Amino acid sequence: MFETYLPVFLMIGVASAVALGMFLATTLAGPKKPSPEKNLPYESGSNTTGANHIRLSVKFYLTAILFVVFDIEAVFLYPWGGMFRDLGWFGFVEMLLFLVILGVTLVYAWKKGALEWEK
Amino acid sequence: MEITLGTFLALGAILFGIGAIGFLVRRNVLIQLMSIELMLNAVNVVLVAVNRYHPDNHAGQIFAFFVIAVAAAEAAVGLAIVIGLFRLKKSVSAADANLMKH
């Protein structure tokens, strides 16, 4: 049991040691000159505005939901891709139908305005 | 320790139990949703493990794919209902859905 997983444990050990070592080395060796400017959270170089507990627009959730739903459908494409030649024309037509139905739902979401950011 | 099918079944049962307890004791709808997802994934563990030990067909693996897809759809509908609740009540606690009593 232990022998089987030895490489895994070794890997975990080495990775932790490297990460900790780098962290420690920079903390100990690096020069420290704190200033208010440096303590600000980094936001791509632009000045920070407002508090960090802002309420996100519900549109983010809508977009995220749509993404997840369409993204997960790819789960059926992978096994089909693996068996593509064995399944032949029947499998091809089946998958085409599946994608057409997905396409109709995408068109529906689009026409209903679910993909528009500004209304 | 020998890893057998029983180990995987136990793992699945423990994960499922954690999900079920989480669902029953927490009142935050989002946490309850996550608990349901955990329960579904516990099922996936069992399905894939059984398939690994009885590889005469791929029923378990195919099943797991469908569970993943359905779980995503379920989360979508669930979040939509939670957003509906939040719009009306400004809360995501199941305890605030209390207009109707049994």
Added chain:
Amino acid sequence: MNAWIAISPLLLLVGGGLLVMLVDAFTKERNDLATVTAATLFLSAGVSLFALLSGKDPVDVPEVFGAFLATDRLGLFFDVAIGLGGGLSALLAGGYLREHGLERGEFYVLVIFSAFGAMVLARATDMLTLFVGLETMSLGVYALAGFRRGSPRSIEGALKYFLLGSFAAAILLFGSALIYAATTHTDFAGIGATVAAGDADIKLLLMGLLLVLVGLAFKVSAVPFHMWTPDVYEGAPTPATTFMSVVVKAAAFAVFVRVVITAFGDDLSASSAGGWPPILAGLAVVTMVYGNLAAVGQTSIKRMLAYSSIAHAGYLLVGMAAASVVGEKAISAVLFYLMAYTVSNVLAFGSLILMGSRGREAVSFDDLAGVGRRHPLAALPMVIGVLTLMGFPPTAGFFGKYYVFSAAVEAGGGFVWLAILGVLASAIGAFYYLRVIVAMFMKDPVPGEPVAVPMRSGSVTAALVISGLLVMDMGLMPGSMLDLAIAAAEQLFAG
């Protein structure tokens, strides 16, 4: 009969559903959506009925559907019930949504795709199709329950239904995974064969069976898994309530039949000493008693009908339990009952919809006070509706109860007591069903309160006329529907 024809009711619904989606997305016209939706569902039911009446058995099952979807008469029978129930709900929605300013095309899309899921569920011969069908149906129905977005009750009902429904589905799913672990099969026939051959891990199997039964009991709203039912029924828009009370119940019982007969029909699982029959009998007793007692004290008719639907699940479970002894007879009685229940419930909920107009819904007994004297013709469907739910002859509901209870009596032993208890429980039902008639004809409206005025809607009227005629038809000539049910049950037991 070609298997593609046997599966055509499902294909019709997919085509119709996509069409309604596109029409909804590209036009502003909402008036015809109800008609198109109802036509699709009725067409689907009609094709199934035609296939049933043609009397030929499906042959030439293509490999793809092989173990996953049944193309048998039981499937066709439930296509008829689901198509009919769904189509009538769509007609009711046509009037209701316009009257109450809720006209959005999503409703019809959800109705069609939920009905599709219900048909898949009713034809499921594999745990996989069971799960996918169940979720396709349920996800649509959760959304329908919360369709009235501005109403806290609607959202609250949807939330409760969603949370408990997903929880129950997860339990059912874990049960089917355990059954798979015990038998290495997910198809019902394979599970049944493995169990009969004695190759299954009995402990895992029974645990799996128990969890699957809990999941199904939730979907048919059997006590003690009924908690969601009254709130969801009350909060949902009434056409959505109608839909879930008939379509969801029919499909859930269909798969219930398939699971207990095909997968667990072996001598061990179906013995009266252990296995599922005593569990179902126990569920039947508490469900009948609780459903009827709780319905008595209600002030809202919608809520009363929710408890009544729980009680009806109890009567149906009597038939299911009796199926362990007198299989064909009990199952055909359950099938007949479900068809009768479908048309009866549409009639009762439809009448409630008819009584509400101009943005004001009639939901309580007080709302209906005196409406029978002011509008006798509009009150007629409600009178027939409650009489058939009560089981008063000569209506469809009477023969439904008669067949189920006589199957239980024929099964003998403890099942006779189930039947007696069922008759007593239905007697309690008379109280609250007759209260509706009393309120309509003998009560005066509370002074100062607005009085109920029936709405004018062609599609609601059409739904009421169709369901009313079917209730009377199945009450006066139950033979033809019973023959279809018997043929479906025979084929199920023939293998």
